[in-house]
Amino acid sequence: MDTTITNNQATPVWNGGNKPLEASYGKMMMWFFILSDALTFSGFLVAYGFSRFKFIESWPIADEVFTHVPFFHGNYPMYYVAFMTFILIMSSVTMVLAVDAGHKMKQKAVTWYMFLTVIGGIIFVGSQAWEWATFIKGDFGALETKGGRILQFVDANTGDRLALRDFSTPIASERVQHESKNGIWFSSEKAHTSFNLAEVVAGVKSNDNVLIRTEMINEEGEKTLLSRAATLDKLQDAVQVVEGANLIQNEYGSRLFADFFFFITGFHGFHVFTGVLINIIIFFNVVLGTYERRGHYEMVEKVGLYWHFVDLVWVFVFTFFYLV
């Protein structure tokens, strides 16, 4: 009976005098909101798993996609995401410390810990924005085939990835982006890629060291590298140049990978953003002494639950998007 019954209750059990499970109304509703939100996130992550299982042989390898660290050049897989994870766990810790200080009614300590939590959240959202920008901008560029498969390029001598600019042959052309201001007002087109299909194809043909890497994963767990003859053969399937990623195209591989990246990290980032806003509101309430007058800091505790939940979700996103 110890699990549910509240003992030593002076007030009557009915008429709202009693707290079921010894949790206040607000706290319990926060828990059930978190539960429903957890189901939404698991819906997203499981849909990701579904699509990944569907294309298990050709899914992009996350280590090869997320290799950048701000202010550093080179190939550093995972380091930046690990840093982001650490920032979020750290801001979770300052949040628990705020809750703990709230229990002891230390207004000054709560203020400081809430401030640090907000700063941690802002650093995380900023990092995510940077990660998005890098992902959208793209890295090496690729070709897309008629069937929507991605062909990437590798240097046969070194085994390193080749960017389109490393080998493409510029062909003089007067073709410019058509904008609505220069013609019929209702017709325009997207920005051109830095090289067009003919230039990339000519570049591959004239450089013997360029090989195509397909999406398919071989037995060693690496993307399949075609021979020079197969490369020239495969080149005929290409229909367009892809640079960077958006909801329709993705130079890193399967388009679904980019779609899920935007939806899952975007949905999570939105949670962090709202969490920061709520934390700022609570921070000002603490500064103004609202909870001091109220006699308890339960509001900090409830907001803390939401903030930890955001951290909890990130732990899963980190595993299923970047590690597994």
Place this chain on the structure above:
Amino acid sequence: MGHEHKLSIFRGLVTFKSNTQKIWGVLLFLSIITAIEVALGIIKPAVLTDNSFLAMKLLNWIFIILTLVKAYYIAWDFMHLRDEKAGLRRSVVWTGVFLIAYLSFILLVEGNYIYDIYKDGFVKWEF
């Protein structure tokens, strides 16, 4: 408010003196786990990627188990589920665990089925 904090983790193996100390202890533990995950993700030891258990690489098993361990300590100590009544804890945790386990089972099996269709059926998608 006014709950007593349970200060032992690892089934009583480690007991902290105060709640603040426990928070730092849990942070240390979570950081170590994250560091292990990142190190394994970068090194990718051949032993763990070549062998699999129940159709999944050992490395991925380790990642998923470590993630669940992290989730446990975030929920139990940071969200102080450890200090709540068992009824509240169960109603939140088990509801989630059952529904998510069911959802992943159904959708992952279905995804695998479609993979087989693409592979062995008469659907051409690689062109």
